[in-house]
Amino acid sequence: MLIPIQSYFILFLSLIFNTLASPRLEMNALLEFKNEFPLSAPDPHASFAFSFSSWNTSIDHCSWKGVTCNANSGEVISLFLQFIFLNGSLKANSSLLKLQHLDSLTLSHCNLIGKIPSSLGNLSHLIDLDLYGNNLVGEIPYSLGNLSRLTYLLLAENHLRGEVPPTIGNLNQLTFMVLASNNLSGNIPSSFSSFSKLSYLDLSKNQFTGGDLPSILSNLTSLSELDISYNHFKSKLPSNMSGLHNLEVFDAKENSFVGNVPISLFTIPSLKEVFLSGNQFEGPLEFGNTSSSSKLKWLNLASNNFNGPIPESISGFLKLGVLDLSNNSFLGPIPGSMSQLVSLRVLDLSYNKLEGQVPSFLWSLPKLTLSHNSFSSLEEVVVNGSSSDLSSNSHVDLGSNSLRGSFPRWICRSTTLDFLDLSNNHFSGSIPSCLMNSTASLGDIILRNNNLSGFLPEIFTNATKLRSLDVSRNQLAGKLPKSLINCKSMEYLNLKGNKFKDTFPSWLGSLVSLRVLFLGSNAFYGPLISSHFGLPSLRVIDISHNSFDGTLPQDYFVNWHEMSSVWVDETKWPLPEDPIYQGSPFTMGGVNIFDDSMDMMYKGVDTKFPRIFRAFKAIDFSGNKFTGQIPKSIGLLKELILVNFSRNAFTGSIPSSLANITHLEALDLSHNKLSGNIPRDLAKLSFISYLDFSHNLLQGPVPRSTQFQSQNCSSFEDNLGLYGLEEVCGPIHAPDPTSGNSQQSEEFSSEESEEVLNWIAAAIAFGPGVFCGLVIGQIFFTSHKHIWLVEKFSRN
Ligand SMILES: *[C@@H]1O[C@H](CO)[C@@H](O)[C@H](O)[C@H]1NC(C)=O
Ligand SMILES: *[C@@H]1O[C@H](CO)[C@@H](O)[C@H](O)[C@H]1NC(C)=O
Ligand SMILES: *[C@@H]1O[C@H](CO)[C@@H](O)[C@H](O)[C@H]1NC(C)=O
Ligand SMILES: *[C@@H]1O[C@H](CO)[C@@H](O)[C@H](O)[C@H]1NC(C)=O
Ligand SMILES: *[C@@H]1O[C@H](CO)[C@@H](O)[C@H](O)[C@H]1NC(C)=O
Ligand SMILES: *[C@@H]1O[C@H](CO)[C@@H](O)[C@H](O)[C@H]1NC(C)=O
Ligand SMILES: *[C@@H]1O[C@H](CO)[C@@H](O)[C@H](O)[C@H]1NC(C)=O
Ligand SMILES: *[C@@H]1O[C@H](CO)[C@@H](O)[C@H](O)[C@H]1NC(C)=O
Ligand SMILES: *[C@@H]1O[C@H](CO)[C@@H](O)[C@H](O)[C@H]1NC(C)=O
Ligand SMILES: *[C@@H]1O[C@H](CO)[C@@H](O)[C@H](O)[C@H]1NC(C)=O
Ligand SMILES: *[C@@H]1O[C@H](CO)[C@@H](O)[C@H](O)[C@H]1NC(C)=O
Ligand SMILES: *[C@@H]1O[C@H](CO)[C@@H](O)[C@H](O)[C@H]1NC(C)=O
Numbered sequence: 001m002l003i004p005i006q007s008y009f010i011l012f013l014s015l016i017f018n019t020l021a022s023p024r025l026e027m028n029a030l031l032e033f034k035n036e037f038p039l040s041a042p043d044p045h046a047s048f049a050f051s052f053s054s055w056n057t058s059i060d061h062c063s064w065k066g067v068t069c070n071a072n073s074g075e076v077i078s079l080f081l082q083f084i085f086l087n088g089s090l091k092a093n094s095s096l097l098k099l100q101h102l103d104s105l106t107l108s109h110c111n112l113i114g115k116i117p118s119s120l121g122n123l124s125h126l127i128d129l130d131l132y133g134n135n136l137v138g139e140i141p142y143s144l145g146n147l148s149r150l151t152y153l154l155l156a157e158n159h160l161r162g163e164v165p166p167t168i169g170n171l172n173q174l175t176f177m178v179l180a181s182n183n184l185s186g187n188i189p190s191s192f193s194s195f196s197k198l199s200y201l202d203l204s205k206n207q208f209t210g211g212d213l214p215s216i217l218s219n220l221t222s223l224s225e226l227d228i229s230y231n232h233f234k235s236k237l238p239s240n241m242s243g244l245h246n247l248e249v250f251d252a253k254e255n256s257f258v259g260n261v262p263i264s265l266f267t268i269p270s271l272k273e274v275f276l277s278g279n280q281f282e283g284p285l286e287f288g289n290t291s292s293s294s295k296l297k298w299l300n301l302a303s304n305n306f307n308g309p310i311p312e313s314i315s316g317f318l319k320l321g322v323l324d325l326s327n328n329s330f331l332g333p334i335p336g337s338m339s340q341l342v343s344l345r346v347l348d349l350s351y352n353k354l355e356g357q358v359p360s361f362l363w364s365l366p367k368l369t370l371s372h373n374s375f376s377s378l379e380e381v382v383v384n385g386s387s388s389d390l391s392s393n394s395h396v397d398l399g400s401n402s403l404r405g406s407f408p409r410w411i412c413r414s415t416t417l418d419f420l421d422l423s424n425n426h427f428s429g430s431i432p433s434c435l436m437n438s439t440a441s442l443g444d445i446i447l448r449n450n451n452l453s454g455f456l457p458e459i460f461t462n463a464t465k466l467r468s469l470d471v472s473r474n475q476l477a478g479k480l481p482k483s484l485i486n487c488k489s490m491e492y493l494n495l496k497g498n499k500f501k502d503t504f505p506s507w508l509g510s511l512v513s514l515r516v517l518f519l520g521s522n523a524f525y526g527p528l529i530s531s532h533f534g535l536p537s538l539r540v541i542d543i544s545h546n547s548f549d550g551t552l553p554q555d556y557f558v559n560w561h562e563m564s565s566v567w568v569d570e571t572k573w574p575l576p577e578d579p580i581y582q583g584s585p586f587t588m589g590g591v592n593i594f595d596d597s598m599d600m601m602y603k604g605v606d607t608k609f610p611r612i613f614r615a616f617k618a619i620d621f622s623g624n625k626f627t628g629q630i631p632k633s634i635g636l637l638k639e640l641i642l643v644n645f646s647r648n649a650f651t652g653s654i655p656s657s658l659a660n661i662t663h664l665e666a667l668d669l670s671h672n673k674l675s676g677n678i679p680r681d682l683a684k685l686s687f688i689s690y691l692d693f694s695h696n697l698l699q700g701p702v703p704r705s706t707q708f709q710s711q712n713c714s715s716f717e718d719n720l721g722l723y724g725l726e727e728v729c730g731p732i733h734a735p736d737p738t739s740g741n742s743q744q745s746e747e748f749s750s751e752e753s754e755e756v757l758n759w760i761a762a763a764i765a766f767g768p769g770v771f772c773g774l775v776i777g778q779i780f781f782t783s784h785k786h787i788w789l790v791e792k793f794s795r796n
Helices: 002-017 023-035 118-122 142-146 166-170 190-194 213-219 312-316 336-340 360-364 409-413 433-439 482-486 506-510 594-601 632-636 656-660 680-684 742-766 770-781 784-795
Strands: 067-069 076-082 104-108 128-130 152-154 176-178 183-188 200-202 207-211 225-227 249-251 273-275 280-284 298-300 305-309 322-324 329-332 346-348 353-358 367-369 374-378 395-397 404-406 419-421 426-429 444-446 451-454 468-470 475-478 492-494 516-518 540-542 547-551 618-620 625-628 642-644 666-668 690-692 697-701 721-723
Touching (some): 190 213, 312 336, 336 360, 632 656
Parallel strands (some): 076 104, 104 128, 128 152, 176 200, 183 207, 225 249, 305 329, 322 346, 395 419, 419 444, 451 475, 468 492, 516 540, 547 625, 618 642, 642 666
């Protein structure tokens, strides 16, 4: 009963004596406020965390931490609490409301829970309200529209939902409003058009779907920064945006905006940064009469449906530093006028339909990404010309075009280059030894799938930063350069599909970071030298389809630590958080490892992202001339997913230690001379989806497990005498133990091939490029039933 009387008393006092506050009552109100959060504790993660320890009666409350009083009247005018774990809610009757003279209230990063009480609208003197970073739920109360003096409103990073009440439009003194990172939805209220003083508006990362943008935006004449990114806006942009004549930053990325980008946007003279990526804008791009006094320095129109040429008028944006037009359908050549963009530093035109010659003025850009277009040639650098300054370039990506001719030698003039991708083009001739000049700085060299021939030159003497080298699918021949031994940072080495003719590079053992090694489909020969040979970090090795021979000692795999240990070091290859910024999920360093992993994984291994990052470990020794026994020590590599020893001349029995590789998903021992029984313990391999023991000298019972019984009959064909195959091969066509049953396989094949074709069609319809591959991978690899057909398909 006492409390209502007390608050009535305060009201009475403040009515009668107006500004004459009672310091004692205000101190009590603060103490009551503190007591409303009995569980509070400073945020242990913030060194400057707030605590209530100074809030005690032995000192004047105006000296308490976070409390500010008016110097003359002694009224509490500001409360500032940050990084305290309040773990409680603001009550509707919170004693905070007794502090009627508050003009500034900050309760940010305080773990406030519950709703914003509607009574907060009674703090009618508030100018600043900051509830940033709590766990507030519910809707924004209508009553906040009563805070008519408010200039600063910050409610970001809570869980507020529902529509923004139209009463917020009453706050026509607002200069700063941030409602970002909540779950606010519906339309932006039309009343927002009264924010004539608003200079900063951030509604990003909510669920807004629309609003009368033309009339609202035309009135926000003070706005300098507008962020509505990561919402669900579906409309067109207003055609006349010139009312926003103070706008500097406009961010509307990741919405569903359609239509053209209005010319009026680009004529706003104050404009500096525009982000419209990830929408459905379309049509040819027009900038209108761009002025050389334009301040535009950042333009991101990526991932839309723009088509037509890149307009010549882009040259008007003389201050432009970053231009991203990637992932659209821009056509034609790069306009020559772009050479006037002297401030340009980052240019991304990848994934378009651009063609013609790449002009040489681009070579001086620090970051140049032109991949996935149809460019046909590169303009030579004008020696001693102003455009030949390569002193700052660090990233050159020309991959997946139609570039012809010899290796671009101008690259040798860059000594700062970190990333070079010329993959999937038609470059021919040899790799020039002048590249030596650039390899000291290079982290990634990706020359995959060209027509490069000759030797790989000795250019790696100083290549200590090189993380990935991919020269796969070329015509390179001869021995490997010994200078590769200096690449101490090397993680990924792909020489697959060339004509290298050399013995096994055992010195690779000194590359302690090497995680992925592809030597497959070359002419390597001779034994694998085992003494002192260990690849401690190796996760994936493919030496398939060479002429390696000799025997492997039983202890061959004992030093391959990475393959035997669980994946602990996730920091080295962090998962890409947002594929939009990280490129495809199948990259390692700068290399898209999907293509080669695909080669290895067609047999029954589930490649689903993020699997490949965390746990894909594989050995492929297939298609060589190895003899002797399969080393027992293979069983130590407990983390392997794929083991392929097929198409060799291995003899003796299958090591039962394979049963210790508990996560194994694919095991191919076919086309060898293995004898004896299939170890019964292999039935314990519960993750196996692909097994192949065919074309050996095996006999005895086939182990019984779901995994064995779900294999195709052909996985056991052509052995000496395996039995117990009735469930696999069917009771009618039970196999003759001495011969395969190829006839049945044929029937099976034609019966199901139509279905496989349908799946291929589905995958192709889904989309081009990597993601097509991904879908094929997922569809095929997740269904055991079709795996051998997939194999057949991929061999064709
Ligand atoms: C009150 O706060 C002051 C200032 O932080 C502190 O020095 C003092 O020890 C506190 N007294 C009590 C009783 O907690
Ligand atoms: C926060 O408060 C809730 C009760 O509202 C309690 O269950 C929880 O343990 C508290 N958390 C901590 C960290 O004190
Ligand atoms: C505030 O309201 C709650 C109920 O919502 C009540 O338990 C509490 O006593 C009230 N406190 C004050 C100070 O009026
Ligand atoms: C807040 O003001 C409303 C009138 O706008 C009044 O009805 C209510 O009692 C007040 N609440 C508090 C806690 O002062
Ligand atoms: C405060 O806002 C509420 C809801 O918008 C309204 O009903 C009330 O009359 C307002 N109170 C004052 C004092 O303006
Ligand atoms: C928004 O709502 C969805 C669905 O209710 C929820 O999963 C998500 O965590 C919410 N986000 C925030 C920031 O509260
Ligand atoms: C737009 O701004 C003008 C001038 O500030 C004002 O008179 C008008 O009412 C505003 N429009 C709306 C819909 O608030
Ligand atoms: C665009 O809007 C501005 C101010 O909002 C106005 O002055 C101008 O006349 C409008 N232009 C067109 C073409 O409607
Ligand atoms: C373009 O701008 C220039 C000068 O800024 C002016 O002379 C010319 O008339 C403008 N052209 C158009 C079509 O507006
Ligand atoms: C490579 O560097 C050497 C010495 O620094 C220099 O003489 C040579 O011209 C450079 N080659 C190229 C192609 O720039
Ligand atoms: C390699 O680096 C060393 C030391 O930085 C330097 O002296 C040498 O010239 C470099 N060699 C080549 C071939 O660039
Ligand atoms: C499998 O591993 C266990 C424990 O590491 C070991 O005792 C056992 O001998 C291994 N089995 C084979 C067949 O190597």
